[in-house]
Amino acid sequence: MKAGPVDASSPLLDVRDLTIAFGDTVRVRDLSFSVREAETVAIVGESGSGKSLTGLALMRLLPRSARIAGGAMAFMGRDLAVIDEPELRRLRGREIAMIFQEPMTSLNPVLTIGAQIAEVVTLHEGLSRSAARRRAIELLDRVRVPDPARRVDDYPHRLSGGMRQRVMIAMAVACGPRLLIADEPTTALDVTIQAQVLDLLDGLRRDLSMGLILVTHDLGVVGQWADRVVVMYAGTKVEEAPPGPVFADPRHPYTAGLLAASPRVGGGRSYRSGPLPEIPGNIASAVDEAGCSFAPRCPHAIASCRLARPPLVRVGEDRVAACPVVNVAEPAP
Amino acid sequence: MAGLRAIGLRNRPAAGTVCRFPEDPGPCLMTTAERIFKSLRRNGLAAIPTVLVIVVLNFFLLKLAPGDAADVMAGESGAATEELMRQLRARFGLDLPVLGQLQAYLGGLAQGSLGFSPRYNMPVTDLILQRLPRTLTLMGFSLSIAIALGLLAGTVMALNAGRWPDRVLSVLTLLLYSVPGFWIGLMLIVLFSIKLGWLPSGGSETIASGRTGFDLFVDRLRHMILPALTLALFYVAVYARLTRAAVMEVAEQDYVRTARAKGLSAFAVGSRHVLRNALLPVTTLAGMHIGGILGGAVVVETVYSWPGLGRLAFEAVLRRDYNVLLGVLLLSSVLVILANMIVDMLQAWLDPRIEVR
Ligand SMILES: Nc1ncnc2c1ncn2[C@@H]1O[C@H](COP(=O)(O)OP(=O)(O)O)[C@@H](O)[C@H]1O
Ligand SMILES: [Mg+2]
Numbered sequence: 126m127k128a129g130p131v132d133a134s135s136p137l138l139d140v141r142d143l144t145i146a147f148g149d150t151v152r153v154r155d156l157s158f159s160v161r162e163a164e165t166v167a168i169v170g171e172s173g174s175g176k177s178l179t180g181l182a183l184m185r186l187l188p189r190s191a192r193i194a195g196g197a198m199a200f201m202g203r204d205l206a207v208i209d210e211p212e213l214r215r216l217r218g219r220e221i222a223m224i225f226q227e228p229m230t231s232l233n234p235v236l237t238i239g240a241q242i243a244e245v246v247t248l249h250e251g252l253s254r255s256a257a258r259r260r261a262i263e264l265l266d267r268v269r270v271p272d273p274a275r276r277v278d279d280y281p282h283r284l285s286g287g288m289r290q291r292v293m294i295a296m297a298v299a300c301g302p303r304l305l306i307a308d309e310p311t312t313a314l315d316v317t318i319q320a321q322v323l324d325l326l327d328g329l330r331r332d333l334s335m336g337l338i339l340v341t342h343d344l345g346v347v348g349q350w351a352d353r354v355v356v357m358y359a360g361t362k363v364e365e366a367p368p369g370p371v372f373a374d375p376r377h378p379y380t381a382g383l384l385a386a387s388p389r390v391g392g393g394r395s396y397r398s399g400p401l402p403e404i405p406g407n408i409a410s411a412v413d414e415a416g417c418s419f420a421p422r423c424p425h426a427i428a429s430c431r432l433a434r435p436p437l438v439r440v441g442e443d444r445v446a447a448c449p450v451v452n453v454a455e456p457a458p
Numbered sequence: 459m460a461g462l463r464a465i466g467l468r469n470r471p472a473a474g475t476v477c478r479f480p481e482d483p484g485p486c487l488m489t490t491a492e493r494i495f496k497s498l499r500r501n502g503l504a505a506i507p508t509v510l511v512i513v514v515l516n517f518f519l520l521k522l523a524p525g526d527a528a529d530v531m532a533g534e535s536g537a538a539t540e541e542l543m544r545q546l547r548a549r550f551g552l553d554l555p556v557l558g559q560l561q562a563y564l565g566g567l568a569q570g571s572l573g574f575s576p577r578y579n580m581p582v583t584d585l586i587l588q589r590l591p592r593t594l595t596l597m598g599f600s601l602s603i604a605i606a607l608g609l610l611a612g613t614v615m616a617l618n619a620g621r622w623p624d625r626v627l628s629v630l631t632l633l634l635y636s637v638p639g640f641w642i643g644l645m646l647i648v649l650f651s652i653k654l655g656w657l658p659s660g661g662s663e664t665i666a667s668g669r670t671g672f673d674l675f676v677d678r679l680r681h682m683i684l685p686a687l688t689l690a691l692f693y694v695a696v697y698a699r700l701t702r703a704a705v706m707e708v709a710e711q712d713y714v715r716t717a718r719a720k721g722l723s724a725f726a727v728g729s730r731h732v733l734r735n736a737l738l739p740v741t742t743l744a745g746m747h748i749g750g751i752l753g754g755a756v757v758v759e760t761v762y763s764w765p766g767l768g769r770l771a772f773e774a775v776l777r778r779d780y781n782v783l784l785g786v787l788l789l790s791s792v793l794v795i796l797a798n799m800i801v802d803m804l805q806a807w808l809d810p811r812i813e814v815r
């Protein structure tokens with residue numbers, strides 16, 4: 126087995142060596158992580174690090190030009206990477222659901238929100254029209270949309286971004302999925318609403334005891350809501366650990382850089398104590414590097430970093446990191 | 459460190475944040491019926507001055523053309539005296555000064571009369587009402603063909619974009635797009651009436667056949683197929699290309715991905731989410747084409763000796779029967795305006811975002 130936190134009980138989702146490519150360009154490489162029941166796993170990383178592709182691959186909704194070039198995604202006794210279309214349709218929306226980053230464009234403008242929610246329960250649970258409508262109202266109430274009996278007949282353009290995202294959440298949890306993928310669910314929202322939406326997601330995760338993959342580029346979100354953090358950089362996992370240890374003692378220079386650049390978790394820093402240090406350089410073209418993809422931007426990089434991709438190694442209780450320079454490797458289990 | 463982020467916001471109602479829930483039932487809570495009514499009222503009021511301007515313009519344009527009905531009638535009879543001409547002109551008010559004629563025409567119009575046709579020797583209104591149903595059926599039938607075939611072809615093209623069905627249909631639509639309607643009409647007659655003998659080449663029903671009920675219906679349908687197809691083919695091409703573009707654009711939208719994420723089948727995603735949105739631009743264009751189809755009807759009705767308004771207009775021009783021509787033109791503009799109103803209503807119904815415009 127590859128390096129990664131090992132758990133006795135078999136996980137709900139077990140992603141092994143997932144590789145996603147556009148033609149010959151690999152955008153996600155050998156990504157492994159797992160999600161247990163009722164657990165929140167945060168995937169963090171700068172924009173362009175392959176977080177959305179990972180989520181879309183789990184739903185098998187990758188853009189037409191992308192393909193799963195390798196790896197397995199074990200979920201409820203199946204491999205999501207290879208199951209056929211009918212099987213996939215049975216899982217989507219019922220056992221595994223996804224919320225997207227852009228609530229403004231993710232709802233169909235010509236259908237009422239009620240109709241769009243009802244569509245899922247009609248499809249998977251065969252409810253009648255009126256029963257599906259009642260269910261839609263209940264769900265709207267559950268995601269705390271005010272006055273749901275009236276809102277149910279509204280069209281999306283009447284709703285604010287926050288309300289639309291709640292509708293998306295209602296749709297996603299309508300059939301009580303085992304796994305929910307939330308791709309930057311609050312990035313497009315007003316700061317004041319972000320916490321409400323995350324709170325809502327967290328409550329639903331607990332009530333439905335579903336696994337939650339919370340994709341974000343905001344480390345601040347992670348501390349409060351995640352059980353485990355997967356840090357991605359340029360398509361690879363560079364560190365995985367529970368949030369507490371990550372914040373206290375990042376074991377990869379990229380994680381440290383993210384922390385330093387984050388106003389809320391960067392070691393007592395805030396907007397007031399001067400400008401935040403940015404990670405120099407950018408993520409572009411890092412994917413094709415021969416060695417560590419972070420090496421060109423890394424303050425600790427040494428010559429050997431550019432020669433070979435550093436492997437993920439166990440660096441403590443329940444955590445792995447892919448930097449041999451800042452870690453003295455413990456033997457992998 | 460984590461605590462301060464959310465605790466203050468917990469359980470606070472969402473209202474008061476940026477969401478725009480209107481407390482007052484203002485224009486925001488417009489129902490579909492209200493939206494449709496609103497578009498109807500706005501269009502109806504705008505139509506009256508438009509029609510008036512069209513009538514006056516047409517009137518002067520026709521007066522600019524040389525000759526009048528009396529000339530043609532005299533020419534046909536072969537031996538007309540000055541005296542007879544004068545009598546004819548006086549009878550039909552053609553001897554009045556132009557403004558006087560306009561005044562008389564508008565006066566008649568105000569009372570719902572479109573004047574009298576010297577050639578057909580009957581009121582223009584009756585003449586037009588006799589022909590109108592034929593033209594409306596023909597137009598309705600060909601528009602339905604155009605939309606149905608266009609949507610089908612366009613969807614097939616979009617779903618196979620870049621592959622051979624798309625290529626073949628693209629060439630085909632380009633062909634239909636560029637070939638003139640009368641030529642297509644003649645070729646269809648050559649093929650289906652003369653060579654194959656499957657369909658009649660003209661008229662609107664078999665004369666004096668004594669058919670009734672269903673037989674009559676089938677007979678009329680058979681007569682309508684070729685002219686309707688001739689009229690439709692150009693628009694099939696237009697709608698197919700438009701549908702292709704619209705479907706391809708809509709298919710890329712985020713909400714289509716959302717629909718797929720629900721586990722819907724490709725068909726359900728296509729019909730409920732993609733096509734419904736792709737229909738919006740197609741309806742707009744279809745409405746704009748009603749005028750063009752009416753124009754095309756003149757040609758097609760002539761080629762197929764279809765006893766409709768188009769042929770009436772054509773004959774009226776040949777005979778300088780300007781009252782009839784004016785009537786047909788007036789009715790055409792009313793038809794186009796009506797069609798636009800219907801399209802606006804359709805759009806208000808299809809697209810909930812159209813409400814305050
Ligand atoms: N449709 C696409 N076509 C080509 N490249 C893409 C497409 N979508 C994503 N990519 C590339 O894949 C990489 C990862 O994208 P993504 O998963 O969206 O990043 P993230 O969600 O972490 O911001 C990016 O470098 C992006 O350029
Ligand atoms: Mg993304």
